Amino acid sequence: MTETTSSVAPPVPAAAEKLKFYGLWLAAAIVLLLLPKLFSSGGSLTTFSLIGISIVFSLSYNILLGQTGMLSFGHAVYYGLGGFLVIHAINIIGANKLPIPLPLVPLIGGLTGLLFAVLLGWVSTQRSGTAFAMISLGLAELVASSALILRTFFGGEAGISANRTKVFRLFDWSFGPQIQIYYLVAAWTLLAVIAMYALTRTPLGRMCNAVRDNPERVQFVGYDPHVVRYLAFCFSGFFAGIAGALAAINFEIANSAYLGAVQSGTVLFATYIGGVGFFIGPIVGAIFVTFLSLGLSDLTQVWQLYFGLIFIAVVLFAPGGITGLLMMHRPLVKAGTLGRVLPSYLIAFVPTLAMLIGLILATEIIVYFSVHSGDDSHIKAFGVPFDAANRYIWAMSAVLLFGGYWVARKTWTMVGHAWDEATSGAREQGAIA
Amino acid sequence: MLELIVISTLNGVLFGMLLFLMASGLTVIFSMLGVLNFAHASFYMLGAFFGFQISRWFGFWPALVIAPLLAGAIGAAVERYGLRRVHKNGHVAELLFTFGLAFAIEEVVQIIWGKSPVDFRVPPSLDFSAFTIFSTNYPAYKMFMLLVSILIFAALLVTLKKTRIGLIVQAALTHPHMVGHLGHNVGRIFMLVFGVGTALAAVAGVIAGPALVTQANMAGLLGPILFVVVVVGGLGSLPGAFVASLLIGLVQTFAVSMNGSLSGAFGPLSPDYAATWLADIWNVTIAQIAPIMPYVLLVLILIFRPMGLLGTRDT
Numbered sequence: 001m002t003e004t005t006s007s008v009a010p011p012v013p014a015a016a017e018k019l020k021f022y023g024l025w026l027a028a029a030i031v032l033l034l035l036p037k038l039f040s041s042g043g044s045l046t047t048f049s050l051i052g053i054s055i056v057f058s059l060s061y062n063i064l065l066g067q068t069g070m071l072s073f074g075h076a077v078y079y080g081l082g083g084f085l086v087i088h089a090i091n092i093i094g095a096n097k098l099p100i101p102l103p104l105v106p107l108i109g110g111l112t113g114l115l116f117a118v119l120l121g122w123v124s125t126q127r128s129g130t131a132f133a134m135i136s137l138g139l140a141e142l143v144a145s146s147a148l149i150l151r152t153f154f155g156g157e158a159g160i161s162a163n164r165t166k167v168f169r170l171f172d173w174s175f176g177p178q179i180q181i182y183y184l185v186a187a188w189t190l191l192a193v194i195a196m197y198a199l200t201r202t203p204l205g206r207m208c209n210a211v212r213d214n215p216e217r218v219q220f221v222g223y224d225p226h227v228v229r230y231l232a233f234c235f236s237g238f239f240a241g242i243a244g245a246l247a248a249i250n251f252e253i254a255n256s257a258y259l260g261a262v263q264s265g266t267v268l269f270a271t272y273i274g275g276v277g278f279f280i281g282p283i284v285g286a287i288f289v290t291f292l293s294l295g296l297s298d299l300t301q302v303w304q305l306y307f308g309l310i311f312i313a314v315v316l317f318a319p320g321g322i323t324g325l326l327m328m329h330r331p332l333v334k335a336g337t338l339g340r341v342l343p344s345y346l347i348a349f350v351p352t353l354a355m356l357i358g359l360i361l362a363t364e365i366i367v368y369f370s371v372h373s374g375d376d377s378h379i380k381a382f383g384v385p386f387d388a389a390n391r392y393i394w395a396m397s398a399v400l401l402f403g404g405y406w407v408a409r410k411t412w413t414m415v416g417h418a419w420d421e422a423t424s425g426a427r428e429q430g431a432i433a
Numbered sequence: 434m435l436e437l438i439v440i441s442t443l444n445g446v447l448f449g450m451l452l453f454l455m456a457s458g459l460t461v462i463f464s465m466l467g468v469l470n471f472a473h474a475s476f477y478m479l480g481a482f483f484g485f486q487i488s489r490w491f492g493f494w495p496a497l498v499i500a501p502l503l504a505g506a507i508g509a510a511v512e513r514y515g516l517r518r519v520h521k522n523g524h525v526a527e528l529l530f531t532f533g534l535a536f537a538i539e540e541v542v543q544i545i546w547g548k549s550p551v552d553f554r555v556p557p558s559l560d561f562s563a564f565t566i567f568s569t570n571y572p573a574y575k576m577f578m579l580l581v582s583i584l585i586f587a588a589l590l591v592t593l594k595k596t597r598i599g600l601i602v603q604a605a606l607t608h609p610h611m612v613g614h615l616g617h618n619v620g621r622i623f624m625l626v627f628g629v630g631t632a633l634a635a636v637a638g639v640i641a642g643p644a645l646v647t648q649a650n651m652a653g654l655l656g657p658i659l660f661v662v663v664v665v666g667g668l669g670s671l672p673g674a675f676v677a678s679l680l681i682g683l684v685q686t687f688a689v690s691m692n693g694s695l696s697g698a699f700g701p702l703s704p705d706y707a708a709t710w711l712a713d714i715w716n717v718t719i720a721q722i723a724p725i726m727p728y729v730l731l732v733l734i735l736i737f738r739p740m741g742l743l744g745t746r747d748t
Contacts, residue, residue, distance in 0.1 A: 071525050073532075123736055130469050133528060134664045135735055141657045142728035149721060261653070265536065272529060302544055308537035315530045316515065319522040370545045 025194065032186040036179055045178045046250075051290045052182075052189035053246045058271045058282035059196050060239030065268075066276035067200060068232040069212030070125070071133045074140025075240055075267055080259030081116050081143070082109030082241030083248035084154060087162045090249075094166030101170035106188050106245040113241020117234045125229035128215065144259045159255025162248075175249075185246050192239055197279060199235060208232045266293075269307070273314050275321025284322050299382045302367050306360075335426035344411070344418035351407035358400025361386075365394065436567035441686050447575055449682025450582035454637035455655075456662045456674040457589060458630025464669040465605050465626055467524060468516065471531035474656035475538040476631040479504045480638025481647045482546055485553040493556035501635040508631025512624045535652065543649040553647040578640045585636060586675075593671075602626060661727040665734045667744020676742055681727050688723035 035048055057079055064070045086109040093100050124135045147154040154160070165176045175181060199205050207228045210218050215225040248254045257263065266289070274285020292310075296303035318325050332338040360382065368379050379386065386393055459473045483500035484493075491499075511534065519526045554560075555574045562570035593599035605612040605622060613619040645651070662681055666673030734741060 065525075069525075071528060123732065126735070126739060129524065130463075130528070130668065131664070131739075134469070134660050135731070137657055138661060138664070138728045138731040138735075142725055142732065145725040145728070149725070265532070268529070268532070302540065305537060305540040305544065308533055308540055312515075312530065312533040312537060315522075315526055315533055316518055319519070319526050367544055371547075 025190075028193075029190055032190060035186075036182055040179075042178055045182045047290065047294060049178070049182050049185045049246075049250050050294075051287050052185040053243050053250065054267075054270060054286035054290050055283050056189055056192045056239060056246065057243035057267050058274065058286040059193060059279075060236050060243060061267045061271045062276055062279075062282040063196065063199070063208070063232055063236040063239070065271060066281065067205065067212065068128075068208040068229055070128050070229060070233070072136040072264070073133055073261070073268070074136035074138075074143075074264050075236070076259055076261075076263035077120070077140050077143045078113035078117055078237040078240035079244035079247070079263060079267075080147075080254070080256075082113040082244030083254040083258045084147075084160070084244075085109060085112040085241075086245040086248040087160050087252075087254040088153075090162040090164055090167055091160075094163065100167070102164055102167045102175050102249065103170070103184055103187070105167070105249065106242050109245020109248065110238045110242040113244065114234055114238040116241075117237025121230050121233040121237065125233050126226060128211075128225075128229060140259070140261065140264055144256065144261070147256050147259050154256060155254075157256065159253050159257075161253040164249055164252055181250055185250065188242060188246055192242055193283070196235075196239060200279060204228070204231060269311050273311060273321055275323035275325075275327075277320050278323045278327060281321050281323040288322065300364065301371075302363065305363070331426050332422050335429040337422040337425040337429075340422040340425065341415070341418045344415045348408065348411035348415050351404045351411055353404075354400045355404030355408050358397045358402075358404055361393065361397035362401055365397065436569060437690055439566055440569055440571070441690050442683070443571065443575075443579075445683035445686035446679065447579050447582075447682070448686055449679035450579060450586065451637050451641055452659065452662055452682055453675050453678035454582050454585060455634045455659055456666070456678050457586075457671060458633040459659060459663055460666070460669060460671055460674045461602065461626055462630045463663065464607075465602070465609060466512075466516065466527075466623055468527040468531065469660070469663070469668075470627075470630075471528060471656070472511070472535040472538060473531075473631070473634055474652040474659055475535045476504050476508055477634040477638040477641075477655060478542060478649075478652040479507065479538065480635025481553065481642035481651065482542055482551070482638075483635065484639035484642050485546075485551050485647055488553070488556070493558075497636075497639050500639045501632040504635030504638075505628040505632030509624050509628030511631075512627035516627070517620065517623075535656070539649060539652060546649065548649055550646045550648040553642045555643040574644060578644060581636070581640050585633065589633075658727050661731045665727075665731060665741055667741025670741065670743045673741055673743030680742075681730065684726050684730065685723055688719050688726050691719040 036045060039045075039048075057075075060078075061072070061075050064072050064075070086105055089105060089108045090102075092098070093105070120139055124132060124139060148156065165174050167175070175184065207218065207223055210221075210223075211225045211228045211232075218225050218228065244254075244258060247258070270285040270289040271282045272285070273289060274283065275281030292307065293303070296306060300306065314321060320328070329338060329341075332341065364379065455473060455477055459470055462468070462470050462473070480500050483503050484496045487496035487499050515530055515534070516527060519530045555572070561573050564571055591599075593603060601612060601617055601622060605617075605619065609619060612622075658681065662677045663674060665681070666675070666677030
């Protein structure tokens with residue numbers, strides 16, 4: 001209650017700050033424009049498109065989790081329904097030669113997401129917390145199972161497909177080549193990110209934060225938390241629908257996996273690993289998780305296990321996600337005391353890495369013996385070939401794992417001391433309030 | 434028709450009791466720790482797979498004892514070293530931790546036992562038909578499942594109502610802080626409850642494994658239904674969980690055995706529906722919509738009675 005002054009309207013930003021703010025968005029636009037010039041292979045263009053879709057989806061999810069404090073296990077419903085409607089829309093537009101160009105089609109997906117969020121949201125958002133999580137899970141299962149029953153519309157297991165090049169053409173853009181799809185996705189991603197950022201600055205966005213932090217007080221102020229949650233839910237559904245539409249346009253197919261629990265889980269992973277506390281968190285998470293899922297699947301067979309373990313590690317040790325970890329250091333950088341922590345990080349890094357290598361080795365050996373015990377024991381994981389049947393390798397993994405753990409524990413205590421020292425140093429300089 | 438009703442009732446009660454074995458642990462854990470254990474169904478799966486492996490080595494009866502103990506020990510360790518650590522980060526972090534755990538457990542099970550179903554058979558000593566009603570042979574193993582779940586239900590009831598530890602657990606359900614103030618080691622009670630709850634789920638896994646399919650996706654299939662049970666019964670209410678378990682068990686079993694559809698009932702009235710995309714709704718049978726029945730029930734309950742059937746708190 002000490003910060004009573006913060007209720008006063010913030011000062012009008014100075015010209016330099018304005019320039020910095022708009023410059024940031026401009027820089028993002030230029031980067032998006034130039035990316036295909038730097039990495040022009042088809043594979044990287046596809047990756048960028050996937051990242052863009054994932055960014056929109058994760059940010060839309062964070063409107064719920066990070067900004068309004070609602071943990072949803074069924075966000076893929078709005079993503080998937082947006083995707084399905086868009087595939088049908090493309091087919092209808094193509095068949096009837098309607099004058100709607102492809103760049104406008106994602107809006108159809110967004111409106112679909114909005115419509116279903118409006119329909120399902122009122123019941124879902126009556127309560128937050130665990131009850132909301134369970135309702136979202138139940139609704140997701142309901143929609144996903146119904147999709148398999150309504151075969152004509154959802155196409156059963158196989159899904160439905162469309163041809164995006166058959167749509168009305170504007171300026172002779174066929175949207176056949178991936179580069180055009182990349183620019184379409186990039187433009188929509190930028191638009192959606194700006195819109196969602198703007199949303200956080202509106203009074204509604206601020207009320208969402210208030211509902212997250214203290215719903216009771218929001219009621220005293222005269223707002224209905226249910227209505228605020230409902231509005232946030234609708235916006236979130238809208239942007240999830242756009243993400244689903246972009247995915248449908250990118251793959252030219254929509255199937256039941258779009259609606260499923262795996263999709264809902266992935267967006268939760270991406271958002272949380274990136275960090276829910278900052279606007280940029282889900283963007284970082286989307287980029288990280290997309291690269292991880294594409295990269296890890298080449299390196300090891302059991303990448304999903306590592307994926308789950310990374311998620312558990314983030315929940316256990318870094319509840320603020322990647323961005324939370326980085327932002328923790330901002331006051332130290334400002335006060336110039338970051339140098340006091342860095343050496344302890346370097347020291348702690350070595351045994352931690354050893355422990356992780358031991359863990360990975362042990363996992364890969366176990367995987368070898370339980371999955372391919374008859375095959376050649378010279379396996380390759382993360383690009384490193386080794387002999388899984390070799391007793392020395394077993395001993396090495398055990399030594400690395402347990403020895404690394406033992407030493408890492410000690411060094412992390414050191415990091416804790418160094419951290420306390422650096423923070424108190426920063427506090428003396430007034431960098432931390 | 435009578436045959437269908439009797440057999441379906443038996444099967445429904447059986448499925449309901451199995452659900453209750455899991456839901457009881459989940460409810461008690463939720464009431465005490467305030468965290469809905471997303472990985473609860475994973476311990477059911479672990480129970481089934483441990484049961485399978487141990488019954489291969491030592492036979493079914495040792496497996497029935499050892500597998501739940503093992504799963505319970507893992508559960509207690511999860512509470513002690515995982516949940517207690519994330520507790521300070523809030524409920525969302527706790528829920529997410531169990532969510533990640535469920536994901537990881539499924540992956541590990543897939544790595545060790547593969548994706549396809551394992552050959553977990555009914556033990557020969559129970560592989561006969563118990564009785565015959567209306568020309569249907571009812572397997573003895575199912576009666577055994579029913580017996581085990583009723584026994585555990587009774588034991589749970591006696592423990593909760595008549596023993597000292599049950600009294601503390603009951604008190605901790607509603608007033609965990611007060612119990613702590615009275616000098617009980619709440620942390621140890623939590624660990625114990627988590628261990629016992631997961632062990633109960635594992636018992637359900639061991640006895641359900643041979644009757645149903647023991648497969649790496651069994652947790653993912655059953656987990657959401659378990660949450661429906663807990664929410665429909667009322668979060669934190671044990672009698673509610675019992676009623677909801679039986680209700681959902683019966684609803685699903687009866688739905689599966691019925692073959693009616695709208696077209697079957699009103700077919701001659703409006704044949705031109707069959708040509709449009711409404712045909713799916715028109716032709717779908719009750720058996721086909723059985724999997725979505727629990728979720729429909731969930732949505733209805735949430736609209737008309739948000740605290741659940743017997744729930745009291747409006748969380």
